Amino acid sequence: MIIGKRREQSTEIPMASLPDIVFLLLIFFLVTTTIDAEKGLDLVLPPAQSDMLEVSKKNLTNLLINAVGEVAIDGERVEIRDITRIIKESLQKNPLLIVSVKTDKLTPYDVYIDVIDKLKKAEAKRISLAEPEEN
Amino acid sequence: MKFTRKSKVSTKIPTASLPDIIFMLLIFFMVATVFKQFSGLKVSLPDAELVKKIPGSKRHVVTIWIDRNNQVVCDDYQVDKLPNLRNVLYEKRVTDPQIIIAMKVDKDATMGIVNDVQQEMRKADALRVNYSAIPGVF
Numbered sequence: 001m002i003i004g005k006r007r008e009q010s011t012e013i014p015m016a017s018l019p020d021i022v023f024l025l026l027i028f029f030l031v032t033t034t035i036d037a038e039k040g041l042d043l044v045l046p047p048a049q050s051d052m053l054e055v056s057k058k059n060l061t062n063l064l065i066n067a068v069g070e071v072a073i074d075g076e077r078v079e080i081r082d083i084t085r086i087i088k089e090s091l092q093k094n095p096l097l098i099v100s101v102k103t104d105k106l107t108p109y110d111v112y113i114d115v116i117d118k119l120k121k122a123e124a125k126r127i128s129l130a131e132p133e134e135n
Numbered sequence: 136m137k138f139t140r141k142s143k144v145s146t147k148i149p150t151a152s153l154p155d156i157i158f159m160l161l162i163f164f165m166v167a168t169v170f171k172q173f174s175g176l177k178v179s180l181p182d183a184e185l186v187k188k189i190p191g192s193k194r195h196v197v198t199i200w201i202d203r204n205n206q207v208v209c210d211d212y213q214v215d216k217l218p219n220l221r222n223v224l225y226e227k228r229v230t231d232p233q234i235i236i237a238m239k240v241d242k243d244a245t246m247g248i249v250n251d252v253q254q255e256m257r258k259a260d261a262l263r264v265n266y267s268a269i270p271g272v273f
Contacts (some may be wrong), residue, residue, distance in 0.1 A: 040187055108243065129250075
């Protein structure tokens, strides 16, 4: 029986094309990646009805927006651009103030975003959304 | 006039570390890529001044689209009846407790539908919202 002699072949993996493969992968991931970060206004919704909190009246400001986008703070009609100033003043008087925003079914969404934006600008941290009326 | 002689220093750029650099770039893009992308609905977002980036990774973001015809889409799920949205959100919340809802609402939509969706979100205990908006200059 003849046992074949071990051949002295080199068993190296060719590395010359490695950069090409990596380049290909790189280009693939470059094309599929979207770096556009989502941007927007943060808000934390109040928890569901079951654990409702009692808030004393003097810490609460009602902000109403009606169907045509007019805004009222505590029953007084105000312009949207004045919201920041008014809320800032109220916050200076009472830092624990909660702003409760209530909207109509037909309130345009961009007015709502505008109001939230103005409240953020006034540094109102405690923004609450009032329960919409059922009817 | 005498010209300086060309120096005989070799002017090759060392390319031995090129694969390393490419690998680094590759790893960056691999980590940054999120394959989950949904087509959603066509909406024109409102403008806002104080927009912020959604904190944390994109992996925790659930997107809800609402267009001007009151259609609602949550990631890849077309919501036909609003109470179904609660279960969808609840399941997402169970699998990932730190989800943030990105609301992409058309600026011509009305608050009626937005409030209804928000009520469902509250019932599903998904309370962190981010109203997507375009940074505008006022």
